[in-house]
Amino acid sequence: MRRNAVVAALLAGCFSFVLATQASAQDKSERPAASPTPAQIVALDECDPATFNAAIGPDFCKNVALGFSTTFSDLFAKAAAGTPDPGWDFEPDVVHVKKGTPLLVVDQGGEPHTFTEVEKFGGGFIEPLNAGEPTVPECAGGFKNVAVAKTRILQGSQLQVTGLSKGEHHFECCIHPWMRVTVEVK
Ligand SMILES: [Cu+2]
Structure with missing residues (x-):
């Protein structure tokens, strides 16, 4: 008992x-969200380590290539033909967030990218990858431009974007300018 x-x-x-x-x-x-969960965006690419590193330098491309990689020359050839490689991509393409929600951009590809806010989508700072589109002012100067360098994301790292105003924002990679994201802030 x-x-x-x-x-x-x-x-x-x-x-x-x-x-x-x-x-x-x-x-x-x-x-109430004091620090809201960031909206995740992923940067992807399928750089071929052998040809990219031969062209640019050792360890530039750290991709785990499982037979789907694109060679350095093919990337340029596809971009020049106006059919850029879809393996170089930000996901998702459109993001809807409430004001105050940060963006967290993670580079899960094999090489560096930038996540650069632009007024209008257009060309990046590597002219042969632009398919004839002029370089947008926000990408001009490449990494010599501190504003561009600050938006760089190295392979395996992440970048947080905060303080976005209400309305529509455009982000692109200044290296591979077909990598584009539209962010709607409400
Ligand atoms: Cu890129």
Whole structure:
């Protein structure tokens, strides 16, 4: 009898602990967002390490190529033909966020990219990759331009963008200018 009472008390204790834990977990999810969860954007590419590193330098491309990679010369040939390689891509292409939500851009490709806000989409700073489109002013100067260098994302790293105003924003890669994202801030 007494033992049952002890067991019941222990069980009741556990139960209320579980309830309390659940309540605090719920609190967290319903609390007004002091620091909202960032909206994730991924940068992808399929650079071929052998040809990219031969052309640019060792360790430039660190892609885990599983038979789907694009050679350095093919990337330029496809861009020049106006059919840029779809393996070089930001995902998703369109992002809807509430004002105050940061963007978190992660480079899961094999080489560096930039995530640069532009007034209007257009060419980047490597003219042969632009398919005839002029370089947009925000990309001009390449990495010699500090404003561009600050938007660089190295392979395996991430960049956070905060403080976006309400309205439509355009971001592109200043190296591979067909990598584009439209962000709608409400
Ligand atoms: Cu890029």
